[in-house]
Amino acid sequence: MITAVHLRVFFVLSSVLSVSSEVLRLMHEFNEPLVTAWQLVAGADARLAGIVLLSLRVSLSATLIACVAGMPIGALLAVGRFPGRRALIVLFNGLMGLPPVVVGLLVYLLLSRAGPLGQFGLLFSPTAMVIAQAILVTPIVAALTRQVIADAWSEYREQLRSLGASRPRAAATLLWDGRFSLTTAALAGFGRAIAEVGAVMIVGGNIDGVTRVMTTTIALETSKGDLPLALALGCILIALVLSINALAYALRAWAQRRWG
Amino acid sequence: MITRRLFCSTLAAIGILSATASDAQERFITVASTTSTEQSGLFGHLLPLFENASGITVRVVALGTGQALDMARRGDADVVFVHDKAAEEKFVAEGFGVKRQEVMYNDFVVIGPKADPAKAHGTNGKDILEGLRRIEATKSPFVSRGDKSGTHAAELRYWKAAGVDLDARKGAWYRDTGSGMGPALNTAASMNAYVLADRGTWLSFRNRGELGIIVAGDTKLFNQYGVILVNPAKHAHVKQADGQKFIDWMVSPEGQKAIADYKIGGEQLFFPNAKR
Amino acid sequence: MNAWLKLQHLGLTEGGTRIIDDASLSFAARRTVVLGPNGAGKSTLLRLIHGLLRPSAGELRWQRAMTQAMVFQRPVMLRTTALANVIYGLGLKGHAAKECEQRGRQALARVGLESLARRPARLLSGGEQQRVALARAWALEPELLILDEPTASLDPASSREVERIIGDIAASGARILMTTHNLGQARRIAEQIVFIDRGCIVEQTPVEQFFTMPRTEAAQRFLKDEIP
Numbered sequence: 175m176i177t178a179v180h181l182r183v184f185f186v187l188s189s190v191l192s193v194s195s196e197v198l199r200l201m202h203e204f205n206e207p208l209v210t211a212w213q214l215v216a217g218a219d220a221r222l223a224g225i226v227l228l229s230l231r232v233s234l235s236a237t238l239i240a241c242v243a244g245m246p247i248g249a250l251l252a253v254g255r256f257p258g259r260r261a262l263i264v265l266f267n268g269l270m271g272l273p274p275v276v277v278g279l280l281v282y283l284l285l286s287r288a289g290p291l292g293q294f295g296l297l298f299s300p301t302a303m304v305i306a307q308a309i310l311v312t313p314i315v316a317a318l319t320r321q322v323i324a325d326a327w328s329e330y331r332e333q334l335r336s337l338g339a340s341r342p343r344a345a346a347t348l349l350w351d352g353r354f355s356l357t358t359a360a361l362a363g364f365g366r367a368i369a370e371v372g373a374v375m376i377v378g379g380n381i382d383g384v385t386r387v388m389t390t391t392i393a394l395e396t397s398k399g400d401l402p403l404a405l406a407l408g409c410i411l412i413a414l415v416l417s418i419n420a421l422a423y424a425l426r427a428w429a430q431r432r433w434g
Numbered sequence: 435m436i437t438r439r440l441f442c443s444t445l446a447a448i449g450i451l452s453a454t455a456s457d458a459q460e461r462f463i464t465v466a467s468t469t470s471t472e473q474s475g476l477f478g479h480l481l482p483l484f485e486n487a488s489g490i491t492v493r494v495v496a497l498g499t500g501q502a503l504d505m506a507r508r509g510d511a512d513v514v515f516v517h518d519k520a521a522e523e524k525f526v527a528e529g530f531g532v533k534r535q536e537v538m539y540n541d542f543v544v545i546g547p548k549a550d551p552a553k554a555h556g557t558n559g560k561d562i563l564e565g566l567r568r569i570e571a572t573k574s575p576f577v578s579r580g581d582k583s584g585t586h587a588a589e590l591r592y593w594k595a596a597g598v599d600l601d602a603r604k605g606a607w608y609r610d611t612g613s614g615m616g617p618a619l620n621t622a623a624s625m626n627a628y629v630l631a632d633r634g635t636w637l638s639f640r641n642r643g644e645l646g647i648i649v650a651g652d653t654k655l656f657n658q659y660g661v662i663l664v665n666p667a668k669h670a671h672v673k674q675a676d677g678q679k680f681i682d683w684m685v686s687p688e689g690q691k692a693i694a695d696y697k698i699g700g701e702q703l704f705f706p707n708a709k710r
Numbered sequence: 711m712n713a714w715l716k717l718q719h720l721g722l723t724e725g726g727t728r729i730i731d732d733a734s735l736s737f738a739a740r741r742t743v744v745l746g747p748n749g750a751g752k753s754t755l756l757r758l759i760h761g762l763l764r765p766s767a768g769e770l771r772w773q774r775a776m777t778q779a780m781v782f783q784r785p786v787m788l789r790t791t792a793l794a795n796v797i798y799g800l801g802l803k804g805h806a807a808k809e810c811e812q813r814g815r816q817a818l819a820r821v822g823l824e825s826l827a828r829r830p831a832r833l834l835s836g837g838e839q840q841r842v843a844l845a846r847a848w849a850l851e852p853e854l855l856i857l858d859e860p861t862a863s864l865d866p867a868s869s870r871e872v873e874r875i876i877g878d879i880a881a882s883g884a885r886i887l888m889t890t891h892n893l894g895q896a897r898r899i900a901e902q903i904v905f906i907d908r909g910c911i912v913e914q915t916p917v918e919q920f921f922t923m924p925r926t927e928a929a930q931r932f933l934k935d936e937i938p
Contacts, residue, residue: 397473398638
């Protein structure tokens with residue numbers, strides 16, 4: 175006699191089987207991109223190298239600008255006392271979720287020949303991409319910096335004021351003192367920059383050899399239906415982001431041991 | 435201090451990385467074109483030939499025809515190379531373009547599930563209007579670009595000519611995706627839907643799934659490409675001389691031969707037809 | 711004795727709670743220790759005098775402006791060397807780099823940490839960090855040094871060393887104003903004891919008298935509870 179338990183076992187077994195065949199299919203689907211990715215890297219493809227370098231260059235420049243602008247803003251928001259400070263904190267926290275496409279569109283309209291900065295002819299250049307990403311990333315860096323510095327400020331405030339540090343001076347001191355913790359803010363910004371496609375696509379135009387970066391290449395290959403190649407590039411992008419994060423983590427750990 | 439030095443040198447390295455790769459001052463023009471010319475690989479074949487002949491680099495921004503023309507209206511391109519005759523003529527009439535010149539044509543094809551549930555293939559697979567009518571009659575899924583591209587404009591013309599009033603008949607079967615040719619094909623492949631595509635993009639498209647060509651070869655499916663120099667009278671910075679050189683080369687025997695020579699899997703994608 | 715600081719009806723209210731209530735007091739002694747149970751308002755009083763807090767009532771009357779420095783219960787060290795930590799305060803006062811370096815080294819030598827000048831400050835032991843904090847304060851050559859329970863989180867050996875340094879700073883001419891829970895320490899350091907309880911100044915008494923026969927019942931209870 176077939177009992178309810180038998181039926182259950184049968185049901186579980188059959189679902190396990192169907193799941194495992196699905197897993198096999200997926201493994202095959204993800205295996206091809208990994209092989210392709212490895213071939214691209216091992217073959218030291220010059221075009222790929224150009225695309226990767228441009229991605230790094232654009233996103234690192236944007237992150238650098240965002241740090242130079244965003245970190246002092248974040249520190250002053252943490253340390254300062256001025257009217258509108260709370261509103262600014264809410265604003266910067268909110269701007270962390272700025273949609274890349276909107277930023278791209280705004281920068282496009284700004285840099286377009288018909289726009290206010292049209293005469294510089296910056297549209298469809300890496301510079302335009304750096305500008306768009308810097309705008310996108312600055313609020314992230316500023317908001318995260320504010321959190322880090324606000325924590326430090328609550329610990330240091332009395333000591334620094336006792337020594338006679340003005341608030342801007344205290345902000346500068348805390349920025350330097352928190353330099354290793356702030357790598358997290360910079361990395362979050364960099365991660366956002368290198369992973370975004372909406373803004374660079376619009377202001378860069380995805381021009382082959384000029385403004386084509388990893389994410390726009392992935393978008394292009396996806397739209398050409400070359401999903402394995404798109405996924406392979408995606409793997410390389412992820413590997414790149416992971417290794418930069420690992421590097422920063424190692425630096426931070428070293429700094430922690432070195433400076434406490 | 436060691437850390438300070440390390441910190442500063444890291445910053446400097448990033449700075450140098452950003453600075454060294456500053457845009458090289460090269461001679462270039464910007465061409466606003468369509469995804470079909472870029473993604474089919476035609477530009478990858480043509481542009482090196484032109485660059486060798488002229489020393490002018492061509493930077494292609496690939497968009498839908500409507501977007502490409504808008505971009506040129508704003509003055510962000512020197513030349514437009516698109517495929518929507520009516521829109522192109524309007525562009526010239528408005529004074530944004532100097533003159534429209536025909537360069538080449540390819541053709542549209544109706545892509546759909548090989549099983550062809552709507553029987554859109556008909557008797558000989560050549561009647562685009564009958565094919566569309568059958569798709570609508572069976573409410574078979576159809577993916578529309580919906581992005582004001584040349585292909586989208588053509589699709590709307592075909593529906594009208596087929597006597598299908600889309601505004602009245604549109605339903606869940608008609609998927610307005612607002613996307614480029616490639617994404618629209620990806621959508622169609624995943625939904626097993628019909629879609630109107632240009633042959634070049636279809637031939638270079640890899641994620642075909644169960645899709646195949648259902649209707650092709652109708653003379654109505656003829657898709658003409660035109661090239662226009664953006665009017666320097668509207669936008670003074672337009673690189674008139676170099677842009678004109680590009681246009682002249684495209685319609686020259688040399689350029690026309692290069693177009694005819696471009697093949698995928700032995701199949702010619704674009705047919706030069708510049709008037710001399 | 712001439713009072714260098716007078717508190718006149720000083721009060722601090724925070725969130726409806728009176729932390730310091732109508733405190734009037736004259737400071738004339740060179741070394742004053744403020745005693746009182748936890749939460750009595752000792753630290754708050756020190757912060758009001760140092761200027762870290764602004765009184766909500768009354769005022770502070772200084773005989774003349776005095777340079778001050780403050781050492782806290784837990785030393786705050788910047789992520790840099792011990793020497794750079796000492797120099798930081800001097801730099802803020804606008805001294806030239808060379809002078810800062812010289813005075814910083816001198817201050818570290820006085821607290822017996824010259825050999826650790828180049829060590830990362832945060833990796834020093836708690837006692838060493840507190841000595842760096844004392845050096846940082848001392849380098850400013852304050853006329854008034856305020857210390858808020860400077861040995862509360864230190865072991866006995868470190869406490870003795872810190873006490874020794876406080877004595878040296880006092881001997882170099884600075885006035886000392888501090889709090890502690892260590893009554894033996896209070897007795898060793900203070901000339902005058904100020905006893906406060908629940909935000910009120912209860913009594914101000916010369917040190918020997920305070921420990922032998924305090925004037926108020928509250929102080930008597932305090933001493934009995936603290937020394938079993």
